Amino acid sequence: xxxxxxxxYARQGMGQTSGMGEAPALVxxxxxxxxxxxxxxxxxxIAPAIAETVKLLAxxxxxxxxxxxxxxxxxxxxxxxxxxxxxxxxxxxxxxTSPLSQILPELTPAPGELVVRKRGASAFFDTPLKGWLTFxxxxxxxxxxxxxxxxxxxxxxxxxxxxxRTIVATDCVGDRALAPHEAxxxxxxxxxxxxxxxxQISASVRPRN
Amino acid sequence: xxxxxxxxYARQGMGQTSGMGEAPALVxxxxxxxxxxxxxxxxxxIAPAIAETVKLLAxxxxxxxxxxxxxxxxxxxxxxxxxxxxxxxxxxxxxxTSPLSQILPELTPAPGELVVRKRGASAFFDTPLKGWLTFxxxxxxxxxxxxxxxxxxxxxxxxxxxxxRTIVATDCVGDRALAPHEAxxxxxxxxxxxxxxxxQISASVRPRN
Amino acid sequence: xxxxxxxxYARQGMGQTSGMGEAPALVxxxxxxxxxxxxxxxxxxIAPAIAETVKLLAxxxxxxxxxxxxxxxxxxxxxxxxxxxxxxxxxxxxxxTSPLSQILPELTPAPGELVVRKRGASAFFDTPLKGWLTFxxxxxxxxxxxxxxxxxxxxxxxxxxxxxRTIVATDCVGDRALAPHEAxxxxxxxxxxxxxxxxQISASVRPRN
Amino acid sequence: xxxxxxxxYARQGMGQTSGMGEAPALVxxxxxxxxxxxxxxxxxxIAPAIAETVKLLAxxxxxxxxxxxxxxxxxxxxxxxxxxxxxxxxxxxxxxTSPLSQILPELTPAPGELVVRKRGASAFFDTPLKGWLTFxxxxxxxxxxxxxxxxxxxxxxxxxxxxxRTIVATDCVGDRALAPHEAxxxxxxxxxxxxxxxxQISASVRPRN
Numbered sequence: 059x060x061x062x063x064x065x066x067y068a069r070q071g072m073g074q075t076s077g078m079g080e081a082p083a084l085v086x087x088x089x090x091x092x093x094x095x096x097x098x099x100x101x102x103x104i105a106p107a108i109a110e111t112v113k114l115l116a117x118x119x120x121x122x123x124x125x126x127x128x129x130x131x132x133x134x135x136x137x138x139x140x141x142x143x144x145x146x147x148x149x150x151x152x153x154x155t156s157p158l159s160q161i162l163p164e165l166t167p168a169p170g171e172l173v174v175r176k177r178g179a180s181a182f183f184d185t186p187l188k189g190w191l192t193f194x195x196x197x198x199x200x201x202x203x204x205x206x207x208x209x210x211x212x213x214x215x216x217x218x219x220x221x222x223r224t225i226v227a228t229d230c231v232g233d234r235a236l237a238p239h240e241a242x243x244x245x246x247x248x249x250x251x252x253x254x255x256x257x258q259i260s261a262s263v264r265p266r267n
Numbered sequence: 268x269x270x271x272x273x274x275x276y277a278r279q280g281m282g283q284t285s286g287m288g289e290a291p292a293l294v295x296x297x298x299x300x301x302x303x304x305x306x307x308x309x310x311x312x313i314a315p316a317i318a319e320t321v322k323l324l325a326x327x328x329x330x331x332x333x334x335x336x337x338x339x340x341x342x343x344x345x346x347x348x349x350x351x352x353x354x355x356x357x358x359x360x361x362x363x364t365s366p367l368s369q370i371l372p373e374l375t376p377a378p379g380e381l382v383v384r385k386r387g388a389s390a391f392f393d394t395p396l397k398g399w400l401t402f403x404x405x406x407x408x409x410x411x412x413x414x415x416x417x418x419x420x421x422x423x424x425x426x427x428x429x430x431x432r433t434i435v436a437t438d439c440v441g442d443r444a445l446a447p448h449e450a451x452x453x454x455x456x457x458x459x460x461x462x463x464x465x466x467q468i469s470a471s472v473r474p475r476n
Numbered sequence: 477x478x479x480x481x482x483x484x485y486a487r488q489g490m491g492q493t494s495g496m497g498e499a500p501a502l503v504x505x506x507x508x509x510x511x512x513x514x515x516x517x518x519x520x521x522i523a524p525a526i527a528e529t530v531k532l533l534a535x536x537x538x539x540x541x542x543x544x545x546x547x548x549x550x551x552x553x554x555x556x557x558x559x560x561x562x563x564x565x566x567x568x569x570x571x572x573t574s575p576l577s578q579i580l581p582e583l584t585p586a587p588g589e590l591v592v593r594k595r596g597a598s599a600f601f602d603t604p605l606k607g608w609l610t611f612x613x614x615x616x617x618x619x620x621x622x623x624x625x626x627x628x629x630x631x632x633x634x635x636x637x638x639x640x641r642t643i644v645a646t647d648c649v650g651d652r653a654l655a656p657h658e659a660x661x662x663x664x665x666x667x668x669x670x671x672x673x674x675x676q677i678s679a680s681v682r683p684r685n
Numbered sequence: 686x687x688x689x690x691x692x693x694y695a696r697q698g699m700g701q702t703s704g705m706g707e708a709p710a711l712v713x714x715x716x717x718x719x720x721x722x723x724x725x726x727x728x729x730x731i732a733p734a735i736a737e738t739v740k741l742l743a744x745x746x747x748x749x750x751x752x753x754x755x756x757x758x759x760x761x762x763x764x765x766x767x768x769x770x771x772x773x774x775x776x777x778x779x780x781x782t783s784p785l786s787q788i789l790p791e792l793t794p795a796p797g798e799l800v801v802r803k804r805g806a807s808a809f810f811d812t813p814l815k816g817w818l819t820f821x822x823x824x825x826x827x828x829x830x831x832x833x834x835x836x837x838x839x840x841x842x843x844x845x846x847x848x849x850r851t852i853v854a855t856d857c858v859g860d861r862a863l864a865p866h867e868a869x870x871x872x873x874x875x876x877x878x879x880x881x882x883x884x885q886i887s888a889s890v891r892p893r894n
Binding site: 478480481484485489491493494495514516559564565566601602626635642652653654655656659662663666667668 | 698773843861877
Binding site: 060062063066067070071072073074075076077096098099101102140141142144145146147148178179180183184207208211212215216217218219220221222223224234235236237238241242244245248249250251 | 269271272275276279280281282283284285286305307308310311349350351353354355356357387388389392393416417420421424425426427428429430431432433443444445446447450451453454457458459460
C-alpha cells in the first residue's frame with residue numbers, strides 16, 4: 059500500500075469505527091486440527107493466533123458471552139461436493155469423523171456453545187449462526203480463527219451484511235501466508251469491521267457487576 | 268507474496284480450476300457514476316476496467332447470456348442504514364435517484380436484464396440474483412465491476428458458496444487502489460474463482476450455431 | 477378440524493407458547509391498495525384487519541417499537557418475473573409506481589420506518605428485514621397484514637426460522653377467503669407463533685416509564 | 686371452502702400452472718422414524734404417503750434425477766434450541782443418533798444422494814440444498830414427505846421463492862391430521878406449486894433415450 063492508497067480511502071470516508079455494541083458474542087472460525095498443521099491447511103502465523111485465542115475464549119466465557127465454533131464438514135461420500143471443492147479438493151477430507159476436522163483440544167467447546175458445521179467459507183452461509191445470535195440478542199460479533207484471507211474474511215463480510223457490529227481480533231486470526239493476512243486485515247478494517255487486539259477488546263468492555 | 272507463500276498454496280492443493288460450465292451469465296457489479304469518479308468512490312484502475320467491460324457486455328449479449336447489473340441503493344431517509352454505513356457512511360448518498368447511483372450510460376441495462384439494488388457488499392446478499400440465475404439454469408457466473416477488494420470479492424465468494432462455477436474477468440474489474448486489487452485477485456484465484464481476461468473468456472466459449 | 481385432530485397435536489407436544497420477549501417490533505405485510513381492493517387481490521376479512529392494524533400501528537409507535545412495512549414490487553419491464561409469477565401472473569402489475577402497490581394512506585410509513593420491497597411471499601426472503609431487526613436488537617416480531625394464508629404465513633415461518641419469537645396479531649391479519657384464514661391461524665399457532673389479538677398484545681406489554 | 690372462495694381465487698388470476706421444467710429433482714422431507722410413528726410426530730395419512738414415495742423414489746432414480754432427503758437434527762446438548770423448539774419442544778429429541786431421526790429403511794439414501802440436516806421447517810433454510818440443486822442445473826423441484834402443513838409447505842414456499850418450478854406429489858405427502866393436509870394442498874396449488882399425483886408426474890416425463 060502506498061501513501062496515496064491510504065489517502066484515497068481516507069478521502070472517500072472509509073475506515074470509520076462501527077464500535078462495540080451492548081451484547082457481544084465470539085465466533086472462532088475453523089481452529090481445527092487440519093488448520094493447525096502446515097502439512098494440511100495450516101502454516102504462517104496460525105499457531106500464535108491459536109495461543110491468543112485460548113486467552114480470548116477464557117475472557118469471553120468469564121464475561122458470559124455466547125460462543126460459537128466452526129468446523130468445515132463434508133459428507134463421507136462426497137455427495138455435497140460443489141464449487142468450493144473444485145477449487146480446493148482437499149477440503150473433502152474434512153468429514154465428520156476425520157481427525158483433521160476436530161476442534162483443537164485447547165479450544166474444546168463447552169456445553170451450550172454452538173458448533174457450526176459449514177461447507178462454505180463464511181460461518182453464516184447455510185448455517186444456524188445468525189438465528190442463534192438473534193435468539194441471544196447479540197449485536198456485536200468478535201471474530202477469531204483462520205484463515206484471515208479465507209473463512210475469517212468471508213465470515214466478517216457476512217457478519218457486517220447481517221448488520222452485526224463486527225470486530226476482528228487481530229492477534230487471534232492467522233493465515234498460512236503473511237501477505238494475504240495483512241492485505242485482508244486492511245480491507246476488513248477499511249470497510250467491514252473494527253480491528254482490535256485481544257487486549258484492546260478486553261479493555262473496551264465494562265466490568266460485569 | 269514470497270515464493271514460499273505460493274508454494275504453500277500449491278502444496279495444500281489450492282488454486283485448481285473450477286472451469287466454464289454449460290450456461291454462463293454475466294454480472295456487472297456497481298459500475299455506477301459514483302464509482303467511476305475518484306472524487307466519490309472511484310480511482311485506481313476502475314476506468315480501464317469499465318472500458319473493457321463495455322466489450323465484455325457486448326460479447327455476453329451476442330451470446331445470449333443472462334446479464335445482471337448491481338447498484339448500491341439506500342433509502343432516501345436513511346431508514347435502512349446499518350453496520351456497513353457505520354464503517355462507510357458516504358454510502359448513504361447512494362439513493363434511488365442520486366446521480367451517483369445511476370448505472371453508467373455506456374453500460375445501460377437492456378430490457379430483460381436484471382437490475383439488482385443492494386445494501387451490502389455482495390450482489391447476492393438479500394437480493395433476487397440467485398433465484399434469477401436459477402430460473403435461467405445458469406451454472407457459471409462471470410463477474411465484472413468494482414471494487415475488486417470490495418463488492419466484487421464479496422460477490423465472488425457468495426457465487427462460489429451458491430455453487431456457481433465462478434470466473435473473475437480480470438481486466439474488467441477495478442479498484443481505487445492497486446495493492447488491494449492484486450491481493451484480492453490472488454485470494455480469489457486460489458480459492459473461489461478462475462481468473463480469466465475478457466479475451467480468454469471469449470476464446471473459451473464454443474461458437475453459437 | 478375434528479376433536480381427534482386437536483388431540484393429536486396436544487399429545488405430540490405442539491402448540492406451546494414462545495412468548496413476548498424483551499424487544500418487540502411490528503411488521504405490516506402487504507397492506508397496499510391492491511390488497512385492499514376485492515377487484516384485485518383483496519376481499520374476505522381484509523378490510524376489518526386494516527382497521528385494527530391502524531390501532532396496532534399507533535400503539536407500536538407509542539411504545540417506540542421498530543416498524544417495518546412490506547410491498548410487493550416487480551420491475552417495470554418484468555425482468556424479475558420468476559416462479560411466483562408463473563403461478564400468479566397478476567402480481568406483475570405491482571410495480572414501483574403502480575397505484576396498486578402503494579401502502580394504504582392510513583398506514584403511511586413514518587420517517588425511519590423500513591419499507592421492504594419484496595418479490596416473494598415472505599417479508600424476509602431476499603430483503604434487508606432480518607439485518608434491520610438485528611441492528612435494533614429485536615427478539616420478538618409481531619405480524620399484521622395480508623393474506624393470512626399467503627405472505628403472512630410465509631413471513632411467520634421465516635420469522636420463527638430466524639429465531640425471533642413470533643406473534644400473529646389475529647385481528648390484524650386478513651385473507652380473501654375465510655377458510656384459508658382459519659386453517660393458517662391454526663397451523664401457525666400450533667407450530668410457529670403465538671396467536672394474540674391486538675388487545676392481548678397491548679395488555680402484555682409493561683408500561684414504558 | 687365455499688364456491689365463492691374458489692371463485693375469488695380464479696377471478697384474481699391465482700392457480701395457474703408453473704409446469705415441469707427441463708431438469709427435475711426430488712426432495713423427500715422428514716420421512717424419518719419419528720414421523721412414521723403416531724406416538725411421536727406421525728399419524729393421519731403419513732403411512733400411505735410413505736408407501737407411494739417408495740415408488741416415486743424408484744422412478745426418480747430410474748430417471749437419474751438428483752435426490753435429496755431431509756432430517757431434523759438438533760445438537761445433543763440442545764445448544765441450538767431456538768424459537769421453533771419453544772413452540773414444539775419435542776423436536777429436541779431428534780438428535781444425530783436418535784432412532785427417531787433416522788431416515789426410514791425403505792427410503793435409505795443411495796450414495797451420492799444428499800442428506801440435509803435442518804433445524805427449521807424448510808428444507809432450504811440454513812442448508813446446502815439450494816446450492817446442491819444449482820450445481821446440478823435443476824429447474825424443477827418435486828416435493829414428497831411430511832407434514833403437508835408443516836415442513837412440506839415451508840419447503841414448497843422456499844422452493845418457489847428460490848425460483849424453482851415446484852410440484853407437490855399429492856399422494857406422496859402426508860400429515861398427522863387430514864384437515865390441515867387438505868387446507869395446505871389448496872394454498873400450495875393456488876399460489877406456489879403444481880399439484881400432481883405420482884402417476885401424473887411419471888406420465889409427464891418424456892422417456893429417456
